[in-house]
Amino acid sequence: MKVCTIGCGGHSSDVHGPAQQKAASQRGIHLAACCDLNESLAEKYRARFGFERSYTDIQTMIDRESPDVICLIVPTHVTCDLAVDIIRQGIPLFLEKPPGLGTAELDRMRAAADAGKVPNQVAFNRRYMPVVARTHDILETHLPPEAVQQINYEMTRFDRRDADFSTTAIHAIDAVRFLARSPYQEVQISYREMPWMGGGVAAFTLDGTCESGTQVRINIQPIAGKTSEGACIHAAEHTLRLSLLGADGRQFQGYLEHWQKDRLAERFQVTGDLIDRNGTYGEFSAFLDAVSEGRAPAPGLDDCHQQMTLMEALRRRLPRVDFAETLRLSLKPELVISRQP
Structure with missing residues (x-):
C-alpha cells in the first residue's frame, strides 16, 4: 500500500510521523512521499521518517505518486478544501481532527465522500x-x-x-x-x-x-x-x-x-x-486494515456530526x-x- 502524507509541521512530526514509520516497519506499507508548503519541513520529514520523496505541491505529488491512501495533517482552517479535493479524486483519506471548522464544512466533506463512496477516518485517537x-x-x-x-x-x-x-x-x-x-x-x-x-x-x-x-x-x-x-x-x-x-x-x-x-x-x-499508548499507531493501523479489507474505517466523517x-x-x-x-x-x-x- 502506497502512502502519501500532507502536512509536515510540529503535530505531524510529533504524532503521525512516528506512527507512519512504525507502520512501514511492521506492516510493510510504502511511504512514498510527503508534502508541505515549506520545502525544508517536507525534506526534514522525509529524511526523519523514511519517505522516498518530498514535495511542495499536493497535486504534483498525487499525479506522480498515485497513492493508495493519503494522510492529511494540516491546520483546521484549510482541512475542508484540501479534503474535498482529495476525496473527489477517489483517494481514501485519513485526516486530523477536527474535520473542519464546523458542521457546514463537515457536511461538504461528507457529501464528497458519500458521492464517491471514498473511505475516510478522522483521527480521534x-x-x-x-x-x-x-x-x-x-x-x-x-x-x-x-x-x-x-x-x-x-x-x-x-x-x-x-x-x-x-x-x-x-x-x-x-x-x-x-x-x-x-x-x-x-x-x-x-x-x-x-x-x-x-x-x-x-x-x-x-x-x-x-x-x-x-x-x-x-x-x-x-x-x-x-x-x-x-x-x-x-x-x-x-x-x-x-x-x-x-x-x-x-x-x-x-x-x-x-x-x-x-x-x-x-x-x-x-x-x-x-x-501505542496514545492510540496514534492503533488508529492509523485500523485505517489501513479497513481500507485493505474493504470495510468502512471508524470513526468516519459520518460519525462526527x-x-x-x-x-x-x-x-x-x-x-x-x-x-x-x-x-x-x-x-x-x-x-x-x-x-x-
Missing part, C-alpha cells in the same frame, strides 16, 4: 488508546448502554491560552460519546470566561444526557495547575476509573481500575511505546444543544442550539 479501548470492552461485556448511569470526563491543561480551545475539547466530547455507546440527546453548557488570561480563554462545563439515558458531565479547564485527562463511569454495582495521562502530565500512559460490588475486579496498566455541533457551540458560547429537537424538526443544528431551555 482516544478511541484507540489501549486504556479507553479496554474500558469500552469491559462496558460491552458487563453493561448495555442504558445500564450506565453516569460518565464524568475531565480534561485539564496548563497555560493553554488558545483563543479557541474547542478544537482540542472535541477530543473529550468524542471520547464520552464513544464510551457511552449512545448519541447525545441534550447538552447544557456553562462558561467561565477569563479575559485577563487572553482573548477567548475560558473554561467549559458540559452537562448532558445521551439517548440511552446516561448522564454525562465534561469539564474542560485549559489553564489549570496540571495537565491531566481521565474519566469515571458509574453503573449499578460497577465503577470504572481511568487515567489517560501519566504522572508527569505530558506522556500518554493509561491506567484503569474496574470496581465491581466494592471489590477490585481488574487493574489495567498500559506500557509500550508512546505511539454531534461532536462538531458541540465544538461549534463552544466556539459560539451557546448555552444548549438539543439533538432530540433537531431530529424531530429535521432542522439544521444551528437553528436549534441557540434556544434557551
